[in-house]
């Protein structure tokens with residue numbers, strides 16, 4: 001291997017995301033935990049002391065997760081409902097503060113979720129323009145990308161109607177089309193492909209591949225394991241907020257299916 005190849009290989013394996021013993025705890029106000037509710041005696045004591053019912057409970061959603069992601073990785077995150085997948089993605093995107101531990105990212109992470117904020121009362125067209133500006137594209141770049149985004153979203157003439165008239169699948173397609181118009185250092189996709197039809201899935205898988213080739217890192221949460229196996233080169237299986245397995249898609253998905 002020449003020195004140049006060695007350098008290139010090293011650059012390829014440049015870490016983009018380091019998650020170090022990450023814990024995420026949600027605080028839910030207005031709900032007492034089972035432990036705090038206590039028994040009749042403690043309820044009586046609260047009355048005597050004129051204290052109200054305890055008002056806060058904690059949900060420990062991510063419990064000590066650690067891994068390193070590299071340039072060019074497409075990582076599928078799988079696990080049962082409530083295992084912490086969306087929480088982990090939101091923490092990597094910087095939207096949730098760690099309770100303890102840390103997330104380090106090289107570049108700006110972008111989260112594309114089914115709940116991404118587009119304006120329901122604006123047309124698809126206005127949302128494309130605003131969404132592109134929000135990602136930092138210039139007016140000229142928006143002009144250049146516009147037709148491509150409309151075409152990719154497959155929304156057709158609905159592009160001139162307000163987004164509240166769109167089905168959930170159409171909304172998800174538009175979000176993905178806008179978000180993927182720009183190459184991202186770290187792109188986090190939360191079930192964005194789940195509502196698309198087969199044709200859209202095929203197109204978006206191709207786009208994810210392209211993004212990997214542009215040396216970004218893609219995280220994909222999906223319940224459809226076929227999509228994960230076809231799109232990703234690595235899979236992290238979360239169980240009850242912890243990593244149960246981290247490895248090549250075929251092996252991890254097989255173990256998950258047999259669990």
Ligand SMILES: Nc1ncnc2c1ncn2[C@@H]1O[C@H](COP(=O)(O)OP(=O)(O)OP(=O)(O)O)[C@@H](O)[C@H]1O
Pocket residue numbers: 026027028059060061079080081082083084085086087088
């Ligand atoms: N905003 C919140 N406030 C309190 N608890 C939350 C909140 N969001 C998620 N949780 C809890 O955190 C845990 C992990 O939830 P999360 O949504 O990350 O799981 P998930 O694996 O993405 O689930 P799903 O496959 O159903 O989307 C669950 O116990 C959930 O109840």
